[in-house]
Amino acid sequence: EAQVTQNPRYLITVTGKKLTVTCSQNMNHEYMSWYRQDPGLGLRQIYYSMNVEVTDKGDVPEGYKVSRKEKRNFPLILESPSPNQTSLYFCASSSRGFTYEQYFGPGTRLTVT
Amino acid sequence: QQPVQSPQAVILREGEDAVINCSSSKALYSVHWYRQKHGEAPVFLMILLKGGEQKGHEKISASFNEKKQQSSLYLTASQLSYSGTYFCGTATSGNTPLVFGKGTRLSVIA
Numbered sequence: 282e283a284q285v286t287q288n289p290r291y292l293i294t295v296t297g298k299k300l301t302v303t304c305s306q307n308m309n310h311e312y313m314s315w316y317r318q319d320p321g322l323g324l325r326q327i328y329y330s331m332n333v334e335v336t337d338k339g340d341v342p343e344g345y346k347v348s349r350k351e352k353r354n355f356p357l358i359l360e361s362p363s364p365n366q367t368s369l370y371f372c373a374s375s376s377r378g379f380t381y382e383q384y385f386g387p388g389t390r391l392t393v394t
Numbered sequence: 395q396q397p398v399q400s401p402q403a404v405i406l407r408e409g410e411d412a413v414i415n416c417s418s419s420k421a422l423y424s425v426h427w428y429r430q431k432h433g434e435a436p437v438f439l440m441i442l443l444k445g446g447e448q449k450g451h452e453k454i455s456a457s458f459n460e461k462k463q464q465s466s467l468y469l470t471a472s473q474l475s476y477s478g479t480y481f482c483g484t485a486t487s488g489n490t491p492l493v494f495g496k497g498t499r500l501s502v503i504a
Contacts, residue, residue, distance in 0.1 A: 314491060323396065323481060323496035324436070331489075339491060371435060380424045380443065380488045385435035 283308045285386035287372050293392045294362060302357045302389050304372030312375045313355040314339070314383070315347065317368040324371065330355055362393045395419060397484045399495035406472045406502050414467040414498045416482030425458050425465040426483040426492060429476075436481060439467075469500070477502045 285306045294300055306313065314329040316339075326339030330349040344366055346358040355374075359366060372386040397418040406412055416425060424443050428436040442458035442465060454476075458465045469476055479499045483492035 316494075321496060324483075324494040326491055326493070329491045340493070378488050379485050379491050380441065382438040382441065383426075383428075383436075383492070385437070387435055 283384070285372055285374055285384050287370075287386040287389050289389060290387060291390050293394065295394055296363055297361050300359050300362060300391075302359075302370060302372075302391070304355045304357065304386060305353050306355075306372075306374040306384070307353065308374065308376065308384065309352065310374035310376045310384075311352070312378060312381075313349070314373045315345070315355070315357050316371045316373065317341065317366075318371060318388075319368050327357070327370075362391075364393050367391060367393050396493055397482055397495045399480075399482055399498050401498060402496070403499040404501070406476075406500065408474060408502060408504055409471050412469045412472060412500060414469075414480050414482075414500070416465045416467070416484070416495055418463045418484050420463065420484075420486050422458075422460060422463050422484050423487045423490075424485045425456075426485075427456055427465075427467050428481045428483065428494075429478045430481065430497075431478040439480075472500075472502045474502050474504065476500060 288303045315327040316324045328347040330336045370389045373383040375381045375383045400415045427439040430436040444460040453470045456467045479497040481497045483494045
């Protein structure tokens with residue numbers, strides 16, 4: 282089944298404790314993105330990647346890191362999480378470009394206390 | 395810059411029609427529409443590329459006026475299953491990432 286998977290689905294952590302949210306897709310897509318969703322603000326892009334080893338900042342990259350060492354994986358790293366990073370996070374992938382359908386993962390709900 | 399969606403929320407009875415608008419201050423290459431049900435991931439509805447084409451998907455269709463940088467999503471004879479939050483995403487070229495609006499919450503009641 283073609284899908285985007287994220288882990289963990291739910292995470293409660295404390296300020297400053299490094300964490301990684303994994304994202305993997307099995308559709309051989311080149312484009313991958315991370316979004317955060319907050320009430321009333323919609324989906325805001327954090328980082329995106331157009332291919333292996335090619336990443337770029339989105340609209341809200343502060344406090345986040347990403348890497349794209351393999352085509353299928355695009356982990357999101359929070360080196361020192363803060364409470365303002367409490368949010369619902371989505372990973373998405375698309376074939377060839379952003380003018381194609383994006384497939385979203387199930388989401389990761391992160392709470393930083 | 396985020397596109398502006400209107401209305402922010404709408405309540406419909408089954409069978410009624412609705413229009414959701416999305417406008418941008420920038421010249422657009424494409425407009426995407428997604429629907430998100432509560433607690434789930436956004437799901438793709440359709441993409442419109444510049445050229446003013448209109449697309450349809452069952453009873454849901456959309457138009458794109460590239461001169462006005464506006465897109466409208468039309469939902470006809472609404473069903474309970476149409477409930478959710480609708481997002482438009484816009485791109486200024488084929489290689490720039492999407493920027494999503496804040497969403498329109500649609501509730502269909504019996």
